[in-house]
Amino acid sequence: MGIVERKERQRKEVRDSILESAWKLVNEDGWQSLSIRKIADAIEYSVPVVYDHFENKEAILSEFNRQGFKLLGDKVKEAKLANTTAATQLEAIAFAYWDFAFEHKEYYQLMYGLGMPSCESLTKVPELTAFIDVFHTTIAELLKEGGAEQENVWMKVHSFWSMLHGLVSINLMAPPAGHMGLSAEEMNRLILTDFITGFLKGLGK
Amino acid sequence: MGIVERKERQRKEVRDSILESAWKLVNEDGWQSLSIRKIADAIEYSVPVVYDHFENKEAILSEFNRQGFKLLGDKVKEAKLANTTAATQLEAIAFAYWDFAFEHKEYYQLMYGLGMPSCESLTKVPELTAFIDVFHTTIAELLKEGGAEQENVWMKVHSFWSMLHGLVSINLMAPPAGHMGLSAEEMNRLILTDFITGFLKGLGK
């Protein structure tokens, strides 16, 4: 009685081909343009068949979300295991994370919700430069004070902005649960002040 | 002949009411559910009238994008001017940035494209914890080595992840132009290594 087995196998094949086609479409035209109808077209089934395997479009996306974090987790773990000291491990982890994001842009964009407007829209905002300039003047001043004027100011500006954005956006998406008897707000305060003192130290302060 | 003036004034009134209604709708139901038809309904005009004032939906969004960066720029500049030393200025800037993001969540989400899935989806991914654990073990080990075991490990883990994500995501959205004779890639390498050494220092290394 291999009939139910065959049916399950065929069912899985359709499910896999949905994910495969979806992934192909995403890599061709990005997340925004992915649609159930396009998937149905690609797998050569009608639209409702897709709904036999996934509750809705978001379920397909969150499947890729899971895949992405699984893959990132593996890469990061692999990088750790390839090193022996904790310091080199952390360094390798950071590089692995970085490389993952740029080798799998589509995954990363989905995982962190990047991409509401087109990705390059940020650089087209004229108000951005005025806002970045405030960072620039302050950091340039600090580097002069610290006697490290020759350092690349723009690198530090970019780091400052980026790290700050990272702290903020992760907090908006996944606020820390609060550990060791500290509330989430106390944690945030700590994280922010810790970041600032660390950054100032990096400027020679 | 105040007729053209009146017409311009009325035109501006409609334009303003479009933005006002859009902003209201966004604050009620988020960016994802904003639609031209809802705006038209709110301003009590038909749909094509909206297109007399904005080329398309994206033009409305980028108007808010500009507003957001303008407001953020003002807050940050204000924080700077309220302080005298560069170090306290930088600190005040960071706090102003932070506060802006949480006081104006809608702006911040639009400005940085957060919000493709619902914002809270991140914490629902089971693969996330496995991936964070790699950070945790490594950083805990480093703190032990540095003799700073009592420090809040989770805070450092959260910082590490957040900053790394910030560096990556800003790079994906607005890659640095390359300054001072360095290519964008060299800049990135510098920024990343600088981050790692800085972070390690913060762990007592």
Add this chain to the structure above:
DNA sequence: TATATTTCCTAACAGCGTTAGCAAAGGTAC
């Protein structure tokens, strides 16, 4: 062979961004 079940499609609903084309209102000139 007849019945029950699974599989799969057509067709629709309600919404979206966007635009063509027309009616009405407003302003201008005689």
Add this chain to the structure above:
DNA sequence: GTACCTTTGCTAACGCTGTTAGGAAATATA
């Protein structure tokens, strides 16, 4: 005041989206 022109704002449509109801055809069971 009447004729003309320009602006204004509408209806209605096109083509797309996610999602689902209901029925036909194929398959499995008795």
